[in-house]
Amino acid sequence: MQVWAIANQKGGVGKTTTTLFLGRGLAQAGHRVLLIDLDPHASLTRAFAVPSAPPPSGTHDLFGSSGATLASLARSTDIEGLKLVAAQPALATLERRGATQPGLGLALGRALHGAHGLYDYALLDCPPTLGLLMINALAAADRLVVPTQTDQLALHGLADMLRTAEMVERSRRRPLPGFVVPTLYDRRTRAGIHNLDLLHDRYEGRVWPHAVPVDTRLRDANALTAAVPPTGRGADAYRRALTWLLAQPDASQRQAA
Ligand SMILES: Nc1ncnc2c1ncn2[C@@H]1O[C@H](COP(=O)(O)OP(=O)(O)O)[C@@H](O)[C@H]1O
Ligand SMILES: [Mg+2]
Numbered sequence: 001m002q003v004w005a006i007a008n009q010k011g012g013v014g015k016t017t018t019t020l021f022l023g024r025g026l027a028q029a030g031h032r033v034l035l036i037d038l039d040p041h042a043s044l045t046r047a048f049a050v051p052s053a054p055p056p057s058g059t060h061d062l063f064g065s066s067g068a069t070l071a072s073l074a075r076s077t078d079i080e081g082l083k084l085v086a087a088q089p090a091l092a093t094l095e096r097r098g099a100t101q102p103g104l105g106l107a108l109g110r111a112l113h114g115a116h117g118l119y120d121y122a123l124l125d126c127p128p129t130l131g132l133l134m135i136n137a138l139a140a141a142d143r144l145v146v147p148t149q150t151d152q153l154a155l156h157g158l159a160d161m162l163r164t165a166e167m168v169e170r171s172r173r174r175p176l177p178g179f180v181v182p183t184l185y186d187r188r189t190r191a192g193i194h195n196l197d198l199l200h201d202r203y204e205g206r207v208w209p210h211a212v213p214v215d216t217r218l219r220d221a222n223a224l225t226a227a228v229p230p231t232g233r234g235a236d237a238y239r240r241a242l243t244w245l246l247a248q249p250d251a252s253q254r255q256a257a
Contacts (some may be wrong), residue, residue: 002250003112003122005141007139009164010157013216014147014183016043017218019125020226021238022145022245027081031120034074037087038137039127045086048226058086062111063094063104070115070122077226083119095131104132109140128166137173138168142250144178150185150195150211158199179248181241185211208244214225214238217247 006019019035027033037044038059042052050056056075061068074083097104112122124137138144145163148158162178169176180203186192199207215234218224229235 001112001116001122001139002143003118003124004143004145004237005124005137006120006127006145006147007124007126007134007161008146008157009128009130009134009150009161010148010154013149013154013157014139014181014212015039015128016047016125017224017234018145018147018181018183018212018238019044019123020047020228022242023082023123024079024149024226024230025239025242026121026123027079029239031081032118033114034070034085034115034119034122035082036085036122038091038108038124038133039087040089040092041127042087042089043224044125045084047224048084048086050075050084050086052089055088055090056086058088060088060090060094062203063097063107070111079226085099091127094133095129097132103105105135105139108136112140122124134164135168138165138176139172141176145181145245146178147181147212148199150182150192150199152191152195155195155199169220177250179245180207181245182208182211185213186248187213208241210237210240212241 006015018131023033023035034250035044036059057073061073070085073085077084124135124141126137146158146161148154158180165176165178182196182199196211200209213233215232217228217232218234
């Protein structure tokens with residue numbers, strides 16, 4: 001199983017949308033895919049219309065003493081081959097507990113280890129804060145996928161995110177290759193074009209050499225549903241981004257090269 005963390009310390013950059021499209025694309029290619037919603041805001045969970053009351057079982061249960069496994073928490077979706085572990089609002093309280101309970105930073109990694117062989121890919125939709133949940137994701141991931149907008153502020157956020165990944169890499173002594181997917185790109189603005197060029201220059205080889213354009217079908221938060229049509233500029237771009245991501249060598253191949 002390959003674990004991809006979809007992360008950026010900035011909110012509203014397209015993390016959840018990217019998780020949804022990459023997950024759907026992988027499932028449609030015949031892979032067994034598990035999406036794990038790590039964001040207390042639960043946008044991914046809502047996209048799959050999981051009722052929020054009473055709180056569903058989900059990611060938070062991995063951090064308790066119930067012994068819940070990913071297989072027991074994964075729920076089927078309308079998309080064949082795609083399962084979801086839902087987020088619960090209680091995830092927000094974990095950051096506080098994290099300070100007092102050693103070992104909580106590795107709970108997700110342990111759960112993923114226990115699910116080995118059940119899925120081909122696990123995609124982790126991360127919250128926009130560098131806390132316990134994001135650390136869990138980065139500690140467990142084989143790859144980091146960083147969706148980023150193409151404005152100036154977002155480029156700073158990207159640098160922060162990649163620095164965090166390097167810190168995790170050093171402490172766990174295992175490579176965490178990071179790949180950048182430019183999102184919400186507006187080719188009508190001069191700043192957008194300039195910053196996309198900058199991004200491609202600065203992170204050559206690690207950034208998808210195109211960008212997901214702004215697509216009105218994806219614009220409204222309420223419209224982000226798993227039923228979003230597989231056609232359109234955004235969906236097409238995500239298909240091509242996935243093909244590119246799958247063609248990138250993983251860390252061990254890079255080292256051997
Ligand atoms: N390519 C796109 N075109 C238009 N709107 C988008 C696009 N990607 C994401 N959005 C919208 O932008 C907002 C933020 O996206 P989301 O994926 O929730 O970001 P994050 O998970 O980083 O907070 C949502 O309302 C989403 O529907
Ligand atoms: Mg999100």
